[in-house]
Amino acid sequence: MLTWLVLKPFAILALVAGAITLPTPLPLGAPLIALGLAILVATSTSVRAWLRRLRGRSARIxxxxxxxxxxxxxxLGVFLRRTRPPVKRSG
Incomplete structure (x- = not known):
């Protein structure tokens, strides 16, 4: 209940505010995006699966x-570590 009422709206707000302030000279955009993403990954399994797929496709991300x-x-860092893509082993 707490996640739907407080954490998820806060995370989405942090993502939007981070995206808006990213091109400005104030260094707030990237930390806000990171915080919002970490909270969403911590509270949503679907976002966690989406981020794992995205990380597997893009080495830069x-x-x-x-x-x-x-x-x-x-x-919060432990939730992002859990989204690391599986290591490809050469056979």
């Missing part, structure tokens, strides 16, 4: 999310 993971701390 995977690298960006990997750099964000340790900066979010233990509680």
């Amino acid at each position: 995977d690298a960006l999310v990997t750099t964000i993971e340790p900066r979010l701390g233990r509680r």
Whole structure:
């Protein structure tokens, strides 16, 4: 109940505000996007699966999310680490 009433709207608001402030000289866009994404990944299994697929398709996005993971701390960073794509092993 708390996630639907407070966390998810806050995460979506953080994503939108981050996207709006990203091109401005204020350094608030990227941290807001990272925070919103981490909260959505922590509260939604469908967003987690979507991010895992996206990271598997794009090495650049995977690298960006990997750099964000340790900066979010233990509680939120662990959810982003769980979206890492599976390692392809050569046979």
